[in-house]
Amino acid sequence: MMKKLSPVIEWFTLLFCTGTVLSFLVVILYDLVVKGWSTLSWRFITALPTQGMTRGGILPAITGTITLTLVTALVAVPLGIGCAVYLNEYAPDNWMTRLIRGSIRNLSGVPSIIYGLFGLALFVQGMGMGTSMIAAGLTLGLLSLPYIISTTEEALRRIPASTREAALGIGATQFESIRDVVLPSALPGILTGVVLTLSRAAGETAPILFTGVAFYITGSSGFLNQEFMALPYHLYMLSTQHQSIEEVRPLAYGTALVLIIVVFLLNLTAFYIRYKHSNND
Amino acid sequence: MKLAARERLDKLVKLVFRTTGLLVIMILGGILVMLLWNTFAFFLHVKPVDFVTGTQWNPVGHKARYGMLPLLVSTALVTLGAMAIAIPLGIGTAAFISEYAGKKLRNILKPLIEMLAAVPSVAIGFLGIVIVGPGIASITNQANGLNALNGAILLAIMALPTIITVTEDALQALPQTYREASYGVGASRWQTVRKVVIPAAAPGIIAAVMLGAGRAIGETMTVLMATGNASAFPKGFFHSVRTITATIAIEMGEVPYQTTHYYALFAIAAVLFLITLLVNLAGEYFVNRYRKYQVA
Numbered sequence: 001m002m003k004k005l006s007p008v009i010e011w012f013t014l015l016f017c018t019g020t021v022l023s024f025l026v027v028i029l030y031d032l033v034v035k036g037w038s039t040l041s042w043r044f045i046t047a048l049p050t051q052g053m054t055r056g057g058i059l060p061a062i063t064g065t066i067t068l069t070l071v072t073a074l075v076a077v078p079l080g081i082g083c084a085v086y087l088n089e090y091a092p093d094n095w096m097t098r099l100i101r102g103s104i105r106n107l108s109g110v111p112s113i114i115y116g117l118f119g120l121a122l123f124v125q126g127m128g129m130g131t132s133m134i135a136a137g138l139t140l141g142l143l144s145l146p147y148i149i150s151t152t153e154e155a156l157r158r159i160p161a162s163t164r165e166a167a168l169g170i171g172a173t174q175f176e177s178i179r180d181v182v183l184p185s186a187l188p189g190i191l192t193g194v195v196l197t198l199s200r201a202a203g204e205t206a207p208i209l210f211t212g213v214a215f216y217i218t219g220s221s222g223f224l225n226q227e228f229m230a231l232p233y234h235l236y237m238l239s240t241q242h243q244s245i246e247e248v249r250p251l252a253y254g255t256a257l258v259l260i261i262v263v264f265l266l267n268l269t270a271f272y273i274r275y276k277h278s279n280n281d
Numbered sequence: 282m283k284l285a286a287r288e289r290l291d292k293l294v295k296l297v298f299r300t301t302g303l304l305v306i307m308i309l310g311g312i313l314v315m316l317l318w319n320t321f322a323f324f325l326h327v328k329p330v331d332f333v334t335g336t337q338w339n340p341v342g343h344k345a346r347y348g349m350l351p352l353l354v355s356t357a358l359v360t361l362g363a364m365a366i367a368i369p370l371g372i373g374t375a376a377f378i379s380e381y382a383g384k385k386l387r388n389i390l391k392p393l394i395e396m397l398a399a400v401p402s403v404a405i406g407f408l409g410i411v412i413v414g415p416g417i418a419s420i421t422n423q424a425n426g427l428n429a430l431n432g433a434i435l436l437a438i439m440a441l442p443t444i445i446t447v448t449e450d451a452l453q454a455l456p457q458t459y460r461e462a463s464y465g466v467g468a469s470r471w472q473t474v475r476k477v478v479i480p481a482a483a484p485g486i487i488a489a490v491m492l493g494a495g496r497a498i499g500e501t502m503t504v505l506m507a508t509g510n511a512s513a514f515p516k517g518f519f520h521s522v523r524t525i526t527a528t529i530a531i532e533m534g535e536v537p538y539q540t541t542h543y544y545a546l547f548a549i550a551a552v553l554f555l556i557t558l559l560v561n562l563a564g565e566y567f568v569n570r571y572r573k574y575q576v577a
Contacts, residue, residue: 006471007469010470010471011381013373014373014374014376014377014381017370017371017372017373017374017377018374018377018378018390020370021371021374021397021445022390022393022397024397024441025393025397025400028400028404028405031408032404079301079304082297082298082300082301083298083301083302083304083305086298086299086301087302089298090298091302097302099306100302100303100305100306103305103306103308104305105561105565106309106558106561107305107309107312109495109499109557109558109561110312110499110554110557111498111499111500111501111526111557112499112501113499113530113550113553114312114316114499114550114553114554116529116533117315117316117529117533117546117547118311118312120533121315122311122315125538145305146305173288173291174291174295175290175291175295176287176291199399202401203399203400203402203403203404204401204402205401205402205403205501205502206402206501206526206530209530209533210534232401232403232404232502233403235404235407236502236505239410239411239506240410240505249411252407256404256407259404260400260401260404263400263401264399267395267396267399271392
């Protein structure tokens with residue numbers, strides 16, 4: 001009897017583990033959707049906050065997060081792709097290349113709050129940018145760099161050597177081969193990595209704490225040299241620092257829901273690009 | 282374009298690409314220099330012995346104290362708690378996905394795990410305030426559930442996707458012949474998983490745990506929101522704690538530039554950097570070990 005039963009018990013043990021992990025995701029999504037849905041309205045995402053954040057919408061936080069993500073992309077994407085191209089296409093196997101690879105692996109493990117300190121010391125104070133959109137964008141750009149490099153390099157590695165040799169064989173220089181042949185064929189893979197990295201950057205809070213984010217600004221965010229509002233920070237402030245926390249709880253739920261929708265939309269875009277590409281192979 | 286011009290462009294572009302590579306080294310070097318420089322400045326004001334062995338962190342008191350032990354113990358407490366939750370769940374889930382689930386189920390489960398990884402830390406911290414906190418409070422009859430246990434549960438959620446993904450990779454990397462040999466001598470699937478697959482994939486699983494722990498140690502927003510941030514010496518899982526990351530997040534916004542307190546925050550950041558570096562290096566060492574077996 002026991003012998004027949006034990007495979008079932010074992011199977012259920014593992015299923016229980018998996019179920020528990022998935023239940024975390026379900027609880028997060030269910031709670032945010034159920035309690036945030038009533039707050040969500042056209043007005044909520046297009047209006048300015050009013051009456052000390054207890055009424056109105058979160059438009060400045062949304063535009064702030066979008067602009068911040070664009071600045072991050074402008075910093076990290078060209079540098080990241082450039083570095084990945086160098087490592088995969090040019091770099092000789094020497095100590096310098098190993099040092100670059102070691103640095104990238106290290107950087108991807110550095111806690112995000114330390115990037116925040118680095119941004120504060122280098123951009124805000126060292127370069128005199130002050131707490132601003134550009135300082136925060138540069139900080140998030142540095143944080144995103146290692147992820148973009150490794151995903152881009154992986155995409156480049158999948159392009160067969162024969163593709164490059166064909167281009168070089170008909171007389172292209174190495175740069176022309178990379179620009180016209182290698183990068184276009186690796187584009188879907190690169191894009192997937194970039195979008196996933198940006199979705200992570202959009203939800204980051206710790207690196208922007210001291211580099212430019214503000215709880216309240218007048219007008220809408222978007223100027224590079226000014227402080228800005230951002231969705232993750234807004235959620236943090238509404239749920240822990242506001243003087244009437246219970247009163248603004250619905251607004252916090254609404255903000256959390258908008259944030260998670262933004263992040264998941266970016267993720268779905270990445271999944272879609274990857275899915276389409278994997279079908280073409 | 283003439284050939285000479287094309288070749289000049291080719292050389293120039295190579296130089297540009299190379300510069301981006303060097304930039305990466307400079308960023309890591311810059312972070313190191315910044316941490317060391319400010320830590321050094323801190324040690325001009327406070328003795329290193331007091332910093333390392335002090336049991337009180339109170340930079341704004343009448344007599345400022347910069348003992349980092351309470352912060353270190355807080356970070357260790359929530360991280361160990363998170364690992365105690367995440368390791369069994371993570372290995373179990375990875376074993377289920379890799380060894381029990383069919384291809385169809387696996388293609389559903391893996392994106393769901395990726396979705397869990399994509400949830401921003403601030404949203405998980407919010408969950409700690411509105412769900413985990415009240416839950417703990419009602420079970421333990423406390424005023425609120427903002428304590429080390431809450432932080433540990435949330436950090437487990439943050440670390441789980443890393444642990445599951447890396448463990449699953451390690452299990453998949455094992456040659457099928459291991460499993461076939463085990464079935465061949467009459468072992469059941471469960472015996473194969475427990476006695477053959479998991480021990481053989483041990484380096485990969487240790488790597489997964491290390492990388493997951495690295496993520497948990499460096500996490501800021503979830504612990505900042507969920508652990509209550511009392512700066513007293515931590516007393517246990519049901520008491521409020523304040524980790525290294527949370528301390529930096531709370532105090533950096535308020536300290537005047539280039540004061541002892543300012544330098545002190547860089548000094549604890551340097552300690553945090555060192556810990557995550559060691560944990561990640563250990564993880565990487567074990568990743569390389571299982572890769573080596575794979576080639577052989």
